Amino acid sequence: MGDILLTFHNFGFQYNAQSSPTLYDINFTVERGDKILIAGPSGCGKSTLVHCMNGLIPFSYKGEMTGSLTLRGSETAAMSLFDISKHVGTVLQDADAQFVGLTVAEDIAFALENDCVPQAELITRVREVAELVNIAGYLDHAPGELSGGQKQRVSVAGVLVDDVDILIFDEPLANLDPATGKQAVELIDEMQKQTGAAVIIVEHRLEDVLYKSVDRVVLMQEGRIIADMDPDTLLSTDILRDNGIREPLYLSALKYAGVSITPDKHPWNISKIILDEADARKVHNWYCSKDAEAADAPGETLLDVRDVCFSYNDGIPILKNISLSIGRGEMVAIVGTNGAGKSTFAKVVCGFEEALSGTISFAGDDFCSYSIMERAEKIGYVMQNPNQMISKIMIYDEVALGLRTRNVPEDEIRERVEHALKICGLYRFRNWPVSALSYGQKKRVTIASILVLEPRMIILDEPTAGQDFRHYTDIMDFLERLNRDGITIVMITHDMHLMLEYAKRAVVFSDGRIIADDTCSNILTDPEIVAAASLKETSLYELALKCGIDDPRGFVQRFIDYERRTVREARQDG
Amino acid sequence: MVNLFNYIDRPSAIHRLTGATKLICLLLWSFAAMYTYDTRFLVVLSVTGILLFAVGHIHLSDVSFMLGFTFAFLVINSIAIYLLSPRHGTEIYGTCTFLFGMSGRYAPTAEQLFYHLNYFLKYLASIPIILLFVSTTNPSEFAASLNRIHVPYSIAYAVALALRYIPDVQQQYHEISQAQQARGIEMSRKASLTRRLKSATSILIPLIMSSMEKIEIISNAMELRSFGKNKKRTWYMERRFCAADILCIAACVLLVAAAVALNFINGGRFYNPFI
Numbered sequence: 001m002g003d004i005l006l007t008f009h010n011f012g013f014q015y016n017a018q019s020s021p022t023l024y025d026i027n028f029t030v031e032r033g034d035k036i037l038i039a040g041p042s043g044c045g046k047s048t049l050v051h052c053m054n055g056l057i058p059f060s061y062k063g064e065m066t067g068s069l070t071l072r073g074s075e076t077a078a079m080s081l082f083d084i085s086k087h088v089g090t091v092l093q094d095a096d097a098q099f100v101g102l103t104v105a106e107d108i109a110f111a112l113e114n115d116c117v118p119q120a121e122l123i124t125r126v127r128e129v130a131e132l133v134n135i136a137g138y139l140d141h142a143p144g145e146l147s148g149g150q151k152q153r154v155s156v157a158g159v160l161v162d163d164v165d166i167l168i169f170d171e172p173l174a175n176l177d178p179a180t181g182k183q184a185v186e187l188i189d190e191m192q193k194q195t196g197a198a199v200i201i202v203e204h205r206l207e208d209v210l211y212k213s214v215d216r217v218v219l220m221q222e223g224r225i226i227a228d229m230d231p232d233t234l235l236s237t238d239i240l241r242d243n244g245i246r247e248p249l250y251l252s253a254l255k256y257a258g259v260s261i262t263p264d265k266h267p268w269n270i271s272k273i274i275l276d277e278a279d280a281r282k283v284h285n286w287y288c289s290k291d292a293e294a295a296d297a298p299g300e301t302l303l304d305v306r307d308v309c310f311s312y313n314d315g316i317p318i319l320k321n322i323s324l325s326i327g328r329g330e331m332v333a334i335v336g337t338n339g340a341g342k343s344t345f346a347k348v349v350c351g352f353e354e355a356l357s358g359t360i361s362f363a364g365d366d367f368c369s370y371s372i373m374e375r376a377e378k379i380g381y382v383m384q385n386p387n388q389m390i391s392k393i394m395i396y397d398e399v400a401l402g403l404r405t406r407n408v409p410e411d412e413i414r415e416r417v418e419h420a421l422k423i424c425g426l427y428r429f430r431n432w433p434v435s436a437l438s439y440g441q442k443k444r445v446t447i448a449s450i451l452v453l454e455p456r457m458i459i460l461d462e463p464t465a466g467q468d469f470r471h472y473t474d475i476m477d478f479l480e481r482l483n484r485d486g487i488t489i490v491m492i493t494h495d496m497h498l499m500l501e502y503a504k505r506a507v508v509f510s511d512g513r514i515i516a517d518d519t520c521s522n523i524l525t526d527p528e529i530v531a532a533a534s535l536k537e538t539s540l541y542e543l544a545l546k547c548g549i550d551d552p553r554g555f556v557q558r559f560i561d562y563e564r565r566t567v568r569e570a571r572q573d574g
Numbered sequence: 575m576v577n578l579f580n581y582i583d584r585p586s587a588i589h590r591l592t593g594a595t596k597l598i599c600l601l602l603w604s605f606a607a608m609y610t611y612d613t614r615f616l617v618v619l620s621v622t623g624i625l626l627f628a629v630g631h632i633h634l635s636d637v638s639f640m641l642g643f644t645f646a647f648l649v650i651n652s653i654a655i656y657l658l659s660p661r662h663g664t665e666i667y668g669t670c671t672f673l674f675g676m677s678g679r680y681a682p683t684a685e686q687l688f689y690h691l692n693y694f695l696k697y698l699a700s701i702p703i704i705l706l707f708v709s710t711t712n713p714s715e716f717a718a719s720l721n722r723i724h725v726p727y728s729i730a731y732a733v734a735l736a737l738r739y740i741p742d743v744q745q746q747y748h749e750i751s752q753a754q755q756a757r758g759i760e761m762s763r764k765a766s767l768t769r770r771l772k773s774a775t776s777i778l779i780p781l782i783m784s785s786m787e788k789i790e791i792i793s794n795a796m797e798l799r800s801f802g803k804n805k806k807r808t809w810y811m812e813r814r815f816c817a818a819d820i821l822c823i824a825a826c827v828l829l830v831a832a833a834v835a836l837n838f839i840n841g842g843r844f845y846n847p848f849i
Contacts, residue, residue, distance in 0.1 A: 092795055094791060100792065100796055111800050114807050122808065383749070391780050405757065449757065
């Protein structure tokens with residue numbers, strides 16, 4: 001037995017404002033040196049569990065606790081939030097929002113300042129910790145000047161100054177591009193080895209976390225722990241799929257090929273998995289049994305952008321000679337690192353910002369002569385966070401807003417709003433207030449409020465950011481249906497699964513230019529582009545290499561086609 | 575985008591002063607400028623204030639929005655004074671010198687114009703220095719200074735956070751307003767004022783909602799890292815007083831002394847060239 005840090009015993013919790021408990025019968029322990037992944041769909045109680053561990057429950061969020069939760073032998077209910085935070089450090093989900101200090105150094109020093117550590121000691125301690133996470137060169141920088149990965153290093157340093165025994169990472173990958181996410185997983189692994197602390201990672205992107213090993217995966221569903229086992233055992237079952245968690249793509253492929261997954265094959269990581277010849281042959285046979293599908297012929301050009309350049313007042317070029325055409329009925333992903341110019345491109349197209357040079361035409365008309373409002377009737381723009389768009393209390397009014405400002409007669413408004421709400425599956429909520437909806441439903445409201453203007457194209461900024469697999473699937477299936485109904489869809493995204501599964505074509509931005517414009521399977525198997533765009537090669541590619549398939553790109557493409565045709569269409573029809 | 579209240583990080587002698595020094599100097603300077611109407615003294619303060627901008631490596635263009643705003647306010651204010659009490663100058667200075675051969679209640683007098691000049695100088699002596707203070711004082715250091723002059727640290731930190739988040743909120747406002755314009759919310763000068771006010775709510779509601787989310791996150795982040803645990807805290811950014819700080823405070827104390835002395839010399843707050 002190791003040194004037990006945290007013990008949940010028949011633990012339960014109910015928020016004061018809620019009529020039923022959020023957590024039931026929680027029993028598990030965390031020992032020194034453990035590395036545990038907690039997974040589960042949204043609303044399964046994993047955030048509540050984290051709040052119980054770091055003390056925000058019961059100190060900031062009130063409610064009733066049952067059973068027992070002990071930290072190093074003492075009941076946490078009898079401790080103060082500050083006592084708990086000496087032992088449990090939490091890195092919150094949004095690295096941007098949790099920056100308290102104005103500079104990196106101050107942010108790292110924050111906890112020590114509050115402990116009245118003298119200034120001289122602050123400075124030496126901050127330097128030590130900054131060196132540990134490799135951010136010492138940036139001590140004077142403001143958070144806005146850092147990349148996503150660097151921000152995360154600062155957040156980690158900010159909790160490591162306290163010499164904590166348990167480090168909790170709450171959805172550490174949510175806001176990171178795939179390459180940075182990979183570095184974050186490495187950082188977490190390294191920190192655990194150096195400090196010997198127990199690490200708890202809450203994340204639903206299982207495959208990405210399992211890039212480095214974990215000791216146990218705790219799976220939650222509806223407030224209960226339904227599995228607490230090592231990843232090899234867990235991945236050999238169907239528990240993940242049955243509970244709305246995405247299993248690693250290479251495992252899906254193996255299962256389609258009829259390979260049985262057992263713990264002794266070490267399925268937790270694609271580079272560690274042991275496949276014998278029979279398995280490889282099964283994969284090979286599966287690959288050969290599927291025909292390559294002919295790509296759809298692109299429709300007539302809808303949006304045509306030629307040689308567009310843009311910079312803000314400071315004169316630093318953001319877009320450099322961008323040329324791109326998008327055909328009617330396409331579903332395109334725009335990918336690239338933060339600051340590569342993806343969002344700016346969308347803003348220039350929608351008329352929020354004016355191009356310095358170049359032309360934009362839409363269905364043959366010169367788009368540059370149109371106002372923002374006129375462009376919005378052709379191309380709708382959906383922001384990432386629905387709360388940034390919703391300005392009315394009632395759902396109906398929110399969706400009607402764009403028509404009312406255009407002085408459309410009220411009876412026509414009713415007809416169009418109801419139609420848009422039906423498309424978005426919100427018709428039965430039409431007389432509800434927006435605040436009664438979930439995040440995913442709010443997202444649909446914002447899409448409905450754009451659709452009501454009957455645009456022929458919609459651009460969505462990170463349509464599925466922060467969503468679990470089920471909500472992701474809901475939103476994406478919905479967009480795919482819209483696409484089938486003839487609306488052209490452009491998605492700006494970091495999410496590789498999204499582009500691989502739903503976009504037929506991906507446009508890669510890097511440093512203000514388009515560096516690739518190809519099918520997603522070609523892009524995600526091209527190491528040069530993958531590196532330039534901060535993407536990650538898909539594990540399907542590695543699987544194909546492992547099984548000796550001579551055309552790994554073709555394998556990836558056939559996997560996508562197969563999923564699209566059989567699995568997804570069955571789900572959407574069902 | 576316009577710059578409202580922002581710290582501008584350009585190394586200079588003024589940036590190197592401690593926040594507490596700058597705060598004390600600002601208070602003393604403002605007191606001196608508010609206290610006296612002595613034209614000569616106000617000219618000296620105004621010229622010095624503008625020279626200090628050069629010392630602090632702050633360009634007028636950095637603060638142009640706030641300067642323009644102040645100027646507009648000043649013009650409206652002056653017109654109002656003239657309309658409401660066109661003889662205020664005459665009452666103060668005790669003489670009445672009509673200009674341009676005109677006479678009557680609203681005819682310009684030398685005394686009234688001189689009063690307006692002084693009024694203008696008072697603004698010129700005090701507003702730029704406030705802008706200079708804001709542009710050269712690091713918000714965290716400012717918080718440390720407030721705390722040093724015994725403002726509770728929770729309030730001091732709240733002020734610093736607010737200053738820090740102004741650029742973020744501005745950016746958000748800009749983005750939300752773009753998306754709302756696309757839905758037909760007219761924000762340009764073409765729309766009537768009432769319509770624009772109505773439109774503003776459709777930007778403010780999403781702005782407030784998304785800011786509330788952030789506030790919850792940041793307050794959790796602060797609590798989890800022991801903010802509020804003790805009655806006191808230390809400050810990473812706090813700096814010790816050095817010779818320059820003491821010199822600056824001394825200079826500002828002298829300014830106040832000069833303003834008070836002039837009060838006795840002039841026999842009142844006004845310098846009177848008409849007698």
